[in-house]
Amino acid sequence: MRFAFTDDQLAFADAVRELLADQCDAARVRAAWDGDGRVPGLWDRLAEMGVLGMLAPEGTGGLGMADVDLVAILAEGGRAAIPDPLAATAAVAVPTIRDHAQSDDAERWLAEISAGTARVGVGLSGNVGVLHAADAAIFLLEADDGLHLVDADVVELQPLDSVDGARRLSAVTWTPSAATRLPSAELAASQARDRAAVATAAELCGLADTMLAMTVAYVSERRQFGVPIGSFQAVKHQLADALVELEFAKPLVWRAALSRSTGDPSASMHASMAKAAASDAAHTVGLAALQCHGAIGYTVECDLHLWLKRSWALRAQDGDAAAHRRLVEAALLG
Amino acid sequence: MRRLHAYLTGRQNLRVDLTWTPEQDAFRDECRTWLQRNVPSEPLPSGDTREGFARHLDWERQLFADRWAVVSWPEAYGGRDASLWEWLIFEEEYYRAGAPQRVTQNGIFLLAPTIFEFGTRTQQDYYLPRMAAAEDLWCQGWSEPNAGSDLASLTSKAVRDEAAGGWRLSGQKTWTTRGAFCTHLFGLFRTDPDSVRHHGLTYFMVPLETEGVTVRGFGRLDGDEGFAEVFFDEAFVSDDLILGAVGSGWSVAMATTSSERGLTLRSPGRFQATAARLVRLVRDRGLDTADPSTREAIVRAWMAAEAYSLYTLADVSGMVEGRSPGFRSSLNKIFWSELDVDLHTAALAVLGGEGELETIGGTENPWLKGYQFSLSGPIYAGTNEIQRNIIAERVLGLPRK
Numbered sequence: 001m002r003f004a005f006t007d008d009q010l011a012f013a014d015a016v017r018e019l020l021a022d023q024c025d026a027a028r029v030r031a032a033w034d035g036d037g038r039v040p041g042l043w044d045r046l047a048e049m050g051v052l053g054m055l056a057p058e059g060t061g062g063l064g065m066a067d068v069d070l071v072a073i074l075a076e077g078g079r080a081a082i083p084d085p086l087a088a089t090a091a092v093a094v095p096t097i098r099d100h101a102q103s104d105d106a107e108r109w110l111a112e113i114s115a116g117t118a119r120v121g122v123g124l125s126g127n128v129g130v131l132h133a134a135d136a137a138i139f140l141l142e143a144d145d146g147l148h149l150v151d152a153d154v155v156e157l158q159p160l161d162s163v164d165g166a167r168r169l170s171a172v173t174w175t176p177s178a179a180t181r182l183p184s185a186e187l188a189a190s191q192a193r194d195r196a197a198v199a200t201a202a203e204l205c206g207l208a209d210t211m212l213a214m215t216v217a218y219v220s221e222r223r224q225f226g227v228p229i230g231s232f233q234a235v236k237h238q239l240a241d242a243l244v245e246l247e248f249a250k251p252l253v254w255r256a257a258l259s260r261s262t263g264d265p266s267a268s269m270h271a272s273m274a275k276a277a278a279s280d281a282a283h284t285v286g287l288a289a290l291q292c293h294g295a296i297g298y299t300v301e302c303d304l305h306l307w308l309k310r311s312w313a314l315r316a317q318d319g320d321a322a323a324h325r326r327l328v329e330a331a332l333l334g
Numbered sequence: 335m336r337r338l339h340a341y342l343t344g345r346q347n348l349r350v351d352l353t354w355t356p357e358q359d360a361f362r363d364e365c366r367t368w369l370q371r372n373v374p375s376e377p378l379p380s381g382d383t384r385e386g387f388a389r390h391l392d393w394e395r396q397l398f399a400d401r402w403a404v405v406s407w408p409e410a411y412g413g414r415d416a417s418l419w420e421w422l423i424f425e426e427e428y429y430r431a432g433a434p435q436r437v438t439q440n441g442i443f444l445l446a447p448t449i450f451e452f453g454t455r456t457q458q459d460y461y462l463p464r465m466a467a468a469e470d471l472w473c474q475g476w477s478e479p480n481a482g483s484d485l486a487s488l489t490s491k492a493v494r495d496e497a498a499g500g501w502r503l504s505g506q507k508t509w510t511t512r513g514a515f516c517t518h519l520f521g522l523f524r525t526d527p528d529s530v531r532h533h534g535l536t537y538f539m540v541p542l543e544t545e546g547v548t549v550r551g552f553g554r555l556d557g558d559e560g561f562a563e564v565f566f567d568e569a570f571v572s573d574d575l576i577l578g579a580v581g582s583g584w585s586v587a588m589a590t591t592s593s594e595r596g597l598t599l600r601s602p603g604r605f606q607a608t609a610a611r612l613v614r615l616v617r618d619r620g621l622d623t624a625d626p627s628t629r630e631a632i633v634r635a636w637m638a639a640e641a642y643s644l645y646t647l648a649d650v651s652g653m654v655e656g657r658s659p660g661f662r663s664s665l666n667k668i669f670w671s672e673l674d675v676d677l678h679t680a681a682l683a684v685l686g687g688e689g690e691l692e693t694i695g696g697t698e699n700p701w702l703k704g705y706q707f708s709l710s711g712p713i714y715a716g717t718n719e720i721q722r723n724i725i726a727e728r729v730l731g732l733p734r735k
């Protein structure tokens with residue numbers, strides 16, 4: 001029994017945190033709104049470090065690691081509000097192709113995705129669009145009969161505008177066929193959905209960490225009535241409650257990643273618990289953050305909105321809290 | 335750009351691991367077997383009534399006789415030298431088995447850690463075994479009529495009696511849990527008349543039979559005589575009844591209160607057992623009898639019990655490796671107390687109109703009592719508003735008033 005990240009996992013997360021603090025600061029996230037929804041050069045850095053291929057086998061240029069090794073890094077992505085599709089690529093596409101694609105192409109795709117030379121789009125059921133579909137060479141797309149691996153040249157894209165201007169989303173249309181369908185397509189789809197839920201939950205925790213930290217910094221500086229507004233109890237208690245909710249969501253998220261790594265039979269239920277708790281916590285934190293900022297928080301000049309809008313999108317993505325609670329309910333109460 | 339591999343620390347012995355070792359599983363089996371054989375088949379009457387308290391003492395002595403009263407203590411004091419992990423396992427099994435409430439908890443879980451930390455060897459050797467054996471029964475005397483959340487404003491005093499080699503206590507404590515049934519009280523008294531706030535306080539351990547001490551029990555919300563007020567009228571206590579140094583009572587007391595907020599008083603097994611009973615309750619009564627919003631409330635509360643358990647495992651992992659939760663124990667206090675209210679609120683919703691009944695189908699309705707008790711969680715052990723102040727100032731670092 002030891003429910004804490006290993007020194008290696010923490011060292012990886014710290015390394016990514018440093019990279020993102022340096023290369024993906026708020027100004028660059030903001031710039032991604034006007035640009036192509038990516039931070040220039042960042043993808044290559046993440047590939048070089050091995051982050052994209054962390055879960056790919058070593059033979060395909062990966063690090064051969066497990067979901068639980070990656071989850072703290074995904075939270076770092078959230079902390080930085082990274083606009084690039086880190087979670088969908090590293091935490092969903094790579095292990096799905098690794099476990100479920102059996103064609104000779106699979107190894108090549110893993111190698112190229114890990115190296116950052118090929119990009120992958122992930123379209124799971126329930127989500128409105130695919131992130132960064134325009135520059136994807138290959139897609140994992142879910143149909144009624146499970147998950148398909150689909151070449152870019154047979155899909156049609158319809159760009160969608162998200163409230164989060166850094167999110168480049170497209171609706172993807174295509175025709176499922178036996179040729180595109182993965183061998184165990186249904187299992188692949190359900191595992192991919194679980195992985196996506198956990199990855200997004202981890203990102204939400206990171207987003208919420210930053211929103212809370214921004215707010216603590218702001219209310220410690222901003223003065224009204226001659227004192228910092230952070231000395232008012234109404235402000236303190238909102239932020240304390242937000243922290244409680246967030247800190248008790250995190251262990252559910254870490255556990256869900258562990259359960260996936262160890263093949264725990266309850267892994268799917270754990271994923272739902274993680275996503276429900278993280279979505280709710282990000283909601284609570286986001287509301288408190290906005291309220292405690294006052295009108296400055298209600299502007300596009302203030303960086304808060306970059307994180308807030310991402311959190312709105314991610315709360316709904318991969319199943320919202322209500323949907324996941326219903327899944328837990330079905331497992332628990334039958 | 336360095337590959338992540340370059341960051342490997344070489345410390346590979348540590349893993350994230352939510353499984354127990356074979357030794358820990360064996361310990362669990364031992365707990366479970368003993369509890370199965372010994373837990374009374376009929377629930378005991380409430381330990382917050384005079385009759386129920388006596389019945390609970392029999393149980394406590396049975397626990398002690400088989401060395402289950404204080405598993406984490408050294409064997410010399412009646413324990414098993416159990417690790418923090420084993421203690422968690424014991425607690426899980428204890429609550430899963432539906433074993434009786436621990437009427438000795440204020441001694442064993444709150445005073446004892448403080449005696450281990452601050453007591454002299456003589457005090458440890460004398461008090462700890464008697465506490466474990468439920469010979470001395472301890473209540474805590476912090477609150478006073480005019481000093482609740484603002485404990486540092488307390489006015490009960492201790493006046494030096496040099497000739498007699500001790501102190502004379504005067505004043506009043508109140509809300510003292512099970513004070514009318516206990517034999518001893520620990521609490522703070524002002525030894526320096528010129529001091530203010532948390533200076534000049536001293537931590538005393540007082541036999542309630544001392545001349546000049548009067549105890550009056552009174553009813554709590556649930557009607558049980560679980561509260562008492564304790565009056566001190568120049569009651570004499572000798573120097574050896576002081577825990578820690580004269581004048582340092584505040585910091586000694588803070589050790590006790592942090593035990594109360596955090597792990598030792600409220601282990602996750604307690605809430606997981608309640609959550610499991612809640613799920614059984616709704617299943618037994620038929621899912622279709624529960625409104626969708628009630629079912630959602632059940633799922634939320636059950637998930638919160640899971641979250642509390644996992645959070646605790648993370649906390650204990652840190653403690654085992656020397657990382658103390660410090661002020662973060664205030665997060666636990668808020669979470670477990672609200673969780674307990676939510677669990678019981680959901681159960682009463684399942685019971686619907688029957689929820690108000692003291693007995694259902696001839697047996698006691700445990701949820702009604704549990705609900706009433708859960709409502710005190712956000713008040714005792716430092717109100718949740720006080721915990722929010724602590725979190726805001728000490729964990730988040732917001733400016734103090």
Ligand SMILES: Cc1cc2nc3c(=O)[nH]c(=O)nc-3n(C[C@H](O)[C@H](O)[C@H](O)COP(=O)(O)OP(=O)(O)OC[C@H]3O[C@@H](n4cnc5c(N)ncnc54)[C@H](O)[C@@H]3O)c2cc1C
Binds near residue numbers: 473477484715
């Ligand atoms: C079941 C139960 C068992 C107890 N057992 C014991 C015991 O064994 N020994 C013992 O000594 N005491 C015991 N207590 C008393 C408990 O410690 C006090 O109730 C608690 O410290 C609060 O004090 P108070 O009741 O005087 O409330 P007050 O301090 O008067 O508070 C009333 C309300 O005002 C709020 N408030 C007060 N100050 C602040 C502030 N600074 N900021 C924001 N809000 C504030 C509180 O949060 C609360 O909501 C017990 C209480 C209960 C309910």
